[in-house]
Amino acid sequence: MARIDIPRKSIYRLSIYQRCLGKLRENDVDTVSSEALAKAAGVKSTQLRKDLAYFGQFGTRGLGYSVDVLSNTIAEVLGQNHLQPVILVGVGNLGSALLRYGGFRKEGFDVVAAFDIAPRGQAALKIPILNLTEMTRFIRENQVKMAILTVPASGAQAVTNQMVESGIQAILNFSPTVLDVPEHVVVNSVDLAVELENLSYFIR
Numbered sequence: 039m040a041r042i043d044i045p046r047k048s049i050y051r052l053s054i055y056q057r058c059l060g061k062l063r064e065n066d067v068d069t070v071s072s073e074a075l076a077k078a079a080g081v082k083s084t085q086l087r088k089d090l091a092y093f094g095q096f097g098t099r100g101l102g103y104s105v106d107v108l109s110n111t112i113a114e115v116l117g118q119n120h121l122q123p124v125i126l127v128g129v130g131n132l133g134s135a136l137l138r139y140g141g142f143r144k145e146g147f148d149v150v151a152a153f154d155i156a157p158r159g160q161a162a163l164k165i166p167i168l169n170l171t172e173m174t175r176f177i178r179e180n181q182v183k184m185a186i187l188t189v190p191a192s193g194a195q196a197v198t199n200q201m202v203e204s205g206i207q208a209i210l211n212f213s214p215t216v217l218d219v220p221e222h223v224v225v226n227s228v229d230l231a232v233e234l235e236n237l238s239y240f241i242r
């Protein structure tokens with residue numbers, strides 16, 4: 039499957055479809071029409087069909103999609119069939135708040151360790167908080183491919199370089215800086231200020 043040719047927004051929407059399918063599963067619903075699933079996901083049904091067409095032929099005309107088959111396929115595409123190990127770097131206010139959140143595991147992500155230049159023991163966090171000097175060895179030994187970056191902007195690029203050299207291929211970046219990474223590495227940046235700014239436009 040040529041992942042490269044699939045638009046990133048389609049991959050985002052797969053996660054949204056997967057959440058809707060999860061709710062249908064909880065309610066013991068076996069099949070769903072593309073219109074109903076699209077409506078639940080907040081997209082047009084043409085968009086849904088186009089997104090799913092990247093991954094094969096689903097659904098039967100008039101019958102809709104099998105909730106189980108579609109959900110399992112999306113899980114496979116998104117790599118949710120096994121727990122994905124993730125590390126976090128920068129255990130300050132934001133980093134430790136994220137580490138205290140226990141919900142990533144049920145979404146398929148296992149935050150296995152966190153790193154800091156000045157690690158402080160935080161028993162409540164339940165995972166090892168290690169010195170940054172141990173990061174490369176840890177990533178290689180545990181074949182970690184994903185990282186969450188919550189260091190100050192000044193250190194973000196250097197940490198990123200070290201992560202990428204060690205084998206990290208996907209970074210969820212909270213640092214307010216544009217990261218320079220090689221082509222095979224994907225960065226998703228989150229900036230709550232941008233989101234707030236966008237909302238503030240609509241309340242005028």
Ligand SMILES: NC(=O)c1ccc[n+]([C@@H]2O[C@H](COP(=O)([O-])OP(=O)(O)OC[C@H]3O[C@@H](n4cnc5c(N)ncnc54)[C@H](O)[C@@H]3O)[C@@H](O)[C@H]2O)c1
Nearest residue numbers: 128129130131132154155189190191193212213228229230
């Ligand atoms: N994207 C967002 O919406 C959003 C929201 C809040 C904060 N942030 C950003 O997240 C980052 C962290 O914010 P915070 O409030 O948690 O800061 P903080 O100062 O509380 O924590 C930063 C932590 O990173 C560690 N650190 C510093 N340099 C490091 C390095 N080179 N390698 C490893 N660890 C290092 C520090 O020891 C500290 O524990 C900042 O860049 C901030 O701007 C982003």
